[in-house]
Amino acid sequence: MITAADIKRLAKEAGFDLCGITTPEVIPEAKEAYERWLAEQHHGELAYMARDTQRRTDPTRLLPGVRSIICLALNYYHPDSDKIPAGHGRVSKYARGKDYHKVIEKKTRALVALIRKHVTDDGEVDFKWFVDYGPMLERAYAEKAGLGYIGKNSMLINKRFGSWLFLSEIVTSLELTPDDRFAIDHGKCGKCRACLVQCPTEAIVEDGVVDARRCISYLTIERPSAIPDHLADRMGSLIFGCDICQIACPHNNRRSRPTQHPEFAYEQGVGEFVDARRVLRMQTREEFLELTAGTPLTRPKLDGLQRNARIVLKNQKERD
Numbered sequence: 001m002i003t004a005a006d007i008k009r010l011a012k013e014a015g016f017d018l019c020g021i022t023t024p025e026v027i028p029e030a031k032e033a034y035e036r037w038l039a040e041q042h043h044g045e046l047a048y049m050a051r052d053t054q055r056r057t058d059p060t061r062l063l064p065g066v067r068s069i070i071c072l073a074l075n076y077y078h079p080d081s082d083k084i085p086a087g088h089g090r091v092s093k094y095a096r097g098k099d100y101h102k103v104i105e106k107k108t109r110a111l112v113a114l115i116r117k118h119v120t121d122d123g124e125v126d127f128k129w130f131v132d133y134g135p136m137l138e139r140a141y142a143e144k145a146g147l148g149y150i151g152k153n154s155m156l157i158n159k160r161f162g163s164w165l166f167l168s169e170i171v172t173s174l175e176l177t178p179d180d181r182f183a184i185d186h187g188k189c190g191k192c193r194a195c196l197v198q199c200p201t202e203a204i205v206e207d208g209v210v211d212a213r214r215c216i217s218y219l220t221i222e223r224p225s226a227i228p229d230h231l232a233d234r235m236g237s238l239i240f241g242c243d244i245c246q247i248a249c250p251h252n253n254r255r256s257r258p259t260q261h262p263e264f265a266y267e268q269g270v271g272e273f274v275d276a277r278r279v280l281r282m283q284t285r286e287e288f289l290e291l292t293a294g295t296p297l298t299r300p301k302l303d304g305l306q307r308n309a310r311i312v313l314k315n316q317k318e319r320d
């Protein structure tokens with residue numbers, strides 16, 4: 001019989017920084033927060049967020065006979081340089097190396113294989129795994145599994161790593177002893193409102209609630225159309241994604257420690273800066289992929305990245 005302690009040991013072996021276990025029942029506060037977020041149209045044009053709503057809020061619909069959720073996390077932190085080279089845009093920390101979807105999915109699959117090997121005598125055991133784009137409220141279950149607390153910037157913040165974490169989950173029919181979510185004191189935001197105050201586009205509309213339509217991450221990565229001037233003017237040199245609400249967090253910053261995962265090294269992707277003029281000179285998909293293949297920067301396609309590059313150059317010109 002496999003135990004929760006065995007799973008945690010195997011998770012470490014598979015390369016995860018954190019592993020916690022919880023049970024699959026609905027979390028009423030998270031369900032309500034998500035439904036309210038959708039009703040307020042905070043998801044903008046993220047159509048997938050409005051699909052599969054029942055499955056997203058109720059993990060028992062994800063796998064028949066589910067008994068446990070194994071919540072996993074990988075640290076991706078990179079420090080920022082003080083200066084941005086002229087004509088360059090800054091890439092947010094999560095996107096500087098190899099595409100994390102591929103990295104965390106591979107490790108999650110590897111962990112399922114390790115667990116399967118261990119449970120060959122336990123009869124039929126089912127697994128399904130989820131990474132980011134799956135219908136799962138990842139932060140709410142990670143919090144329930146004791147991996148951290150949800151801050152006012154809506155990020156899951158862990159005592160050892162801060163919020164610089166990618167999440168994934170394995171949903172399984174195995175019966176495992178769940179973690180006590182309060183066993184580790186991960187801290188709290190208290191009266192601090194630094195993330196709300198420092199967000200350049202006022203995207204954090206109330207504690208823990210991000211209006212994606214105003215978030216620079218959404219605008220530069222997910223928004224298919226032109227970015228309205230009043231928001232573009234506040235993007236500064238951010239060409240892809242944004243870390244301001246995480247950098248603003250004093251609690252978080254004390255806990256940052258550089259990632260040890262070679263997949264997230266700058267050489268594996270675009271690194272911290274992208275030459276905005278080079279992006280504007282690109283004319284073919286091949287040129288675009290030469291820079292972005294295998295990284296999250298393929299997401300907005302050439303058109304989207306060029307739109308961002310134009311904004312960065314305009315903002316730099318106005319600043320200087």
Ligand code: B12
Nearest residue numbers: 029030033037132137138140155156166167210217241242
């Ligand atoms: C849609 C999405 C976005 C959207 C919307 C962001 C948002 N805040 O919702 C956009 C494009 C803006 C975005 C941006 C980013 N994202 Co994103 N995103 C997602 C995605 C796919 C869904 C999030 C979601 O469900 N939103 C709906 C709202 C309502 O949910 P929520 O913000 O998570 O809030 C929950 C809790 O606050 C909880 N809750 C609220 N109140 C209460 C009260 C109680 C008592 C309890 C228990 C719970 C609770 O309920 C809510 C629903 O579960 C998740 C992956 C996933 N499947 O979960 C990744 C995810 C959240 N993103 C991630 C990352 C890394 C980012 C960026 C940092 C990327 C970047 N650098 O540009 C930014 C951060 C911006 C921010 N502050 O959120 C990580 C976050 C990891 C972490 N440590 O928290 C995730 C988990 C992806 C992953 N697998 O690692 N993202």
